[in-house]
């Protein structure tokens with residue numbers, strides 16, 4: 164998708180004069196790409212109309228970068244679709260909330276219930292899981308296994324066939340046990356069937372959930388809108404989780420699900436494991452959808468603050484996607500100096516929020532200095548390798564000894580390195596503009 168849209172925008176920028184026809188061609192190309200990415204037809208058509216309104220060609224004075232204005236308009240429109248205007252109900256720690264999960268069979272409900280519980284447990288909540296899926300054989304076993312692995316209390320039955328009864332019993336039990344996040348996993352069907360929706364209505368009626376989360380498999384294609392709408396019409400869906408974002412799915416279904424449920428996406432699932440679960444953030448998601456990387460505005464910033472002669476080298480490194488410890492060292496130096504490039508890198512998602520959270524700059528600086536001390540004890544081979552496996556235990560012990568730190572700290576630094584390398588790798592294949600042509604970005 165990103166490729167097609169960038170190509171459409173590129174073709175437009177190659178045209179000497181941007182007139183109605185060029186703009187229409189470009190928008191048609193973008194439309195096709197969005198449809199292929201499972202965004203619902205009506206959404207795409209509305210978006211096209213809106214963009215035409217925003218990008219009034221007569222008003223765009225000469226000298227303005229029309230391509231960028233149109234790109235920005237596309238970006239904003241997609242963000243708007245993903246923002247239903249009101250946040251999802253947010254459970255409060257220490258106060259019992261009931262959260263009910265709904266979705267078709269195989270969408271990832273049971274897996275996601277556990278991920279959601281685990282995510283909150285790590286943050287100090289007391290979650291609990293209730294298995295109200297009496298439809299699928301083995302449903303309770305699956306939930307039990309997941310819950311046991313994550314050490315989360317669970318409730319269910321092999322004998323009882325009434326999902327409403329189990330749901331009510333489970334919720335009551337965990338309210339008594341002072342759990343603050345009571346998660347009700349429900350059954351699904353292979354397709355949208357009235358019997359399923361009736362069951363969801365009954366479970367919801369009986370347990371009075373504070374939040375109903377609709378779980379959707381990102382690979383279901385154009386069916387997303389209808390499916391989400393069907394669930395919304397039977398229960399009060401208040402949030403969406405999109406699963407299997409690690410696969411080939413293009414993610415456009417998320418836009419349809421939000422449009423159909425008028426509820427925000429709160430998390431995405433990115434794998435089968437418990438911790439493959441991310442808080443959903445609109446802008447990076449749309450950037451990814453459009454192939455702009457996670458870094459809206461990043462290129463603008465590079466142009467603004469990186470000295471002209473250093474730009475190509477930096478972009479080259481980014482486009483290669485190999486993040487070595489030496490690059491990390493150099494970026495740490497920049498951050499500490501808070502020189503121009505430091506400013507740029509503090510805009511990178513991973514560098515800014517997690518490494519240097521706002522209000523804790525002092526601690527972050529101390530941490531960065533500690534990391535640099537440890538890196539000073541590394542060999543050139545270690546610094547220039549982008550293979551984290553090279554760093555075996557004996558090397559880590561040597562580095563710890565050499566820098567007077569704990570092995571645990573070296574390991575922590577390597578984890579940080581891996582995290583940043585993952586972010587960095589998303590920049591791979593970045594198109595490098597020719598010298599003096601940064602405006603084409």
Ligand code: GDP
Pocket residue numbers: 266267268269270271272273274275351406407408409410431432433434435
């Ligand atoms: P349910 O029928 O809705 O409860 O779905 P399950 O939780 O049983 O999941 C169905 C399948 O999808 C299982 O094999 C899961 O491991 C898999 N699955 C769930 N979430 C994800 C995800 O985010 N990524 C991947 N790759 N697989 C997932």
Ligand code: MG
Pocket residue numbers: 272273274296302348349350
């Ligand atoms: Mg299940």
